[in-house]
Amino acid sequence: MSTLLPHPLVASLGGAIEFIFTPQASNVTGGKTVGGFSQVVELTLTQLEVTVLALALSLLVALPVGLYLGHRGTGELVAVGIGNAGRAVPELALIALMATAIGVGVLNLTVALAVLGVPPILTNAFVGIRQVDRATVDAARGMGMTELEVLRKVEVPLAIPTIFTGIRGATIAIVATATIAPLAGVLTLGDFIINENVYGDNGVLAGAILVALLALFLEFGLAALQRRLTSKGLRLSPV
């Protein structure tokens, strides 16, 4: 009877958790150990670093353009079209082509990942600003606000939920794709998954768990930030 043996699922989960906290022997690294808490922290920080860099770059490019076009009410075809086209970009091909044709490294990877972040941020910023009631905007102008004040004090606060939906979508796309960054020579948590022969089954499962937790952590963090940034008067409405 096999009742004394742990279920294979429990066993692999246990192995993965052990991999996260204690370094283990590997068959291919020539005596060097793999896994363990310090390597996990190192790879997590690298993944966070490229995610934050790429997100910052896409925000820098997409947010001003989206806000400007939304405020002016022009360029809908461009703003919405880029958002639709962006979804069709195959992540694997993008990273692989970037690494092959242009080169590996953090800088190139950041640019490739930022390409994935631009469409959702641009589209949602545009749509969010456009959805603000025109009567409200006219009232703000009537009170003597400059165009910049209208944008900053009226349109952006009212559009925060939609803008943040875009930023969250961009973050999830970027952090997910940063998992395959080892293909572009940047070692993130995805290294545990992709280099299976080095880290073994425990490493692969550990990598998958850590990547999933990292993505959920970022998602919940941004959701909390969104609630804080949404003005009190708007918080009652469901997001």
Add this chain to the structure above:
Amino acid sequence: MVSPALTAAVGEVGKGFIQERTSETLPCQATDKLFCFDWAKEHIDRYATPTLQHLELVVLSVLIGFAIAFALSLLAHRHAWLRPPLLAGTGILYTIPSIAFFFLLLPITGRGSETAIIALSAYTLQIIYRNTMTGLANVPDSVKDAGRGMGLTERQILWKVELPLATPEIVAGLRIATVSTVAIATLAVFAGGGGLGTQIYGGGNLNFATSIIIAGGIAILMALAFDVILLVGQRLATPWRRAVSG
């Protein structure tokens, strides 16, 4: 270039020799060139099977995802208390990166296209569920009242009034889910699920820009084709909208 007639004339033994010579003389086996048309012309047939596999992954994942998300929407439509947990649950599935999802499933379902399809369909749930709920919520109460006044039962109102009127939003969700799935299914290669990803990542292709561009290009065209087909399907299914919005 090797003409089929020449290959036939030389026969099986000579074939290998000619192909070897060809690949030596082709400049694009090296990585110094971004895209080599000669190589592409000669090897385009190797993309047929991965393309069909990719198509199968996408169609099955979206169909399964749609069936589940649609059923969940109908349940949540009737029982309001189900809405917060369903939104949170599908949101978590949407947030988990597909590649992590593949390997979380590995101890349970093993390597193969099944694992890929489960993860890909889980990813589509949130998009389809949310759009269906928005579509149903946007149906004006007055229209439903009119239906009741005409003697329709609640079930008839759902199937004959609410769902037809929600079709544009439902199809919009389906389009987003399908286009995203075509792109993400390239990652199925990591789960052993085949598809176009094998021509990007597998067997030395990673250093070969031509193959990456062809496989990526096919994926983009496939996404575009699905988008157009679904849009045309929606137009055909909602003839009354053409009169309104032109």
